Amino acid sequence: MTLSRAERRQRTEQRILQSARMLFAERGFERTTIRAVAAAAGVDPALVMQHFGSKDDLFRRAVQAAPPPERPGGPEELVEYLLDTLGLKMGGLSQQSLAMMRSMLTHPEAAESARAALGAQIERLASAIDAPDARLRAALLTTIMLGVAVGHQLLDIEDLHDVPQQELARVLRPVLHSLLSS
Amino acid sequence: MTLSRAERRQRTEQRILQSARMLFAERGFERTTIRAVAAAAGVDPALVMQHFGSKDDLFRRAVQAAPPPERPGGPEELVEYLLDTLGLKMGGLSQQSLAMMRSMLTHPEAAESARAALGAQIERLASAIDAPDARLRAALLTTIMLGVAVGHQLLDIEDLHDVPQQELARVLRPVLHSLLSS
């Protein structure tokens, strides 16, 4: 089966994006070179430029994710939704999220994106918390999940490595509940 | 008052270290250049090399911190000790800690150091938790504090920015307790 020109173009673009996501997630923005992305995709570095314009644009395209799910209603569902945040229900976090998280402390634009994404989640959570300090609680919930994700997925903390996801959820659940109930 | 040669040397070394810590904490390892550190210290770039050998060695010297305090005994003191971890009692985290945290996701050696430091804290906590899954709880406690520190100090999450430290501690305290009590 032979592919059309447009199809081939789109395929290689996706291949480049996949390689970029993988490397950005593994090494962060500064340490992944366009040459490395191109090599991983089996392509010339100049082609990456031709497709995405610049390294920053490539990063932007690589980390843009699907819009987040709508916020759930009750506190029970809220906690389960937060546990999903860690990818505990599905098979881990997306490459996009990992790439974003890996670079958020060093790449200014990634930091801005992360702030925006976390801010949106805080707002989503706050509107479902019934307490005078709802925003503070939502912010702490969000950063707590961020910390567990960073430790687990990016730093590979030993004691979190082989823990089955159910057990993680089991221990974490009362913690999250304690932040929701005033 | 005129300074001796040895004194002058040590002063400029400290000045370089201070500038390095500041820039590493602000921009991370990859984005701070030796030239920038030298300029901030009012010194020639070659002098930085002469003092510290290499950029990696400079980083190593810049982030090495005082040994952590011994682990406290009871669960009450444990929680207060963890809140100190965020610099909630003193005026924020040290520049060393910030520099280390800023680079831990992108610099391999910083990641290794962070793993070691967090691992040590996990062990310290685990030995004071009386539960079959003490290590897991200790790891979650540690990564939770890490997340709050990252969100607060490095990402500057809006909703955590103007919160007085006491209020942070007040909301966080029951969360930590809920992880300590089985």
Place this chain on the structure above:
DNA sequence: GCACTGACTCTACAGCCGTTGACCGACACC
């Protein structure tokens, strides 16, 4: 006072990076 040590600077190098423009060859269109 004079040689000398050592803190500090100047200049330069080599390598890697993002990015560019010219080029090529196969597919699509008429």
Place this chain on the structure above:
DNA sequence: GGTGTCGGTCAACGGCTGTAGAGTCAGTGC
């Protein structure tokens, strides 16, 4: 079946970076 279009490659440039070596000059010891 020629021709133009376009996905893809090649070679190169300019800038920045870490780093090295020679040189400078003030403080030190005799």
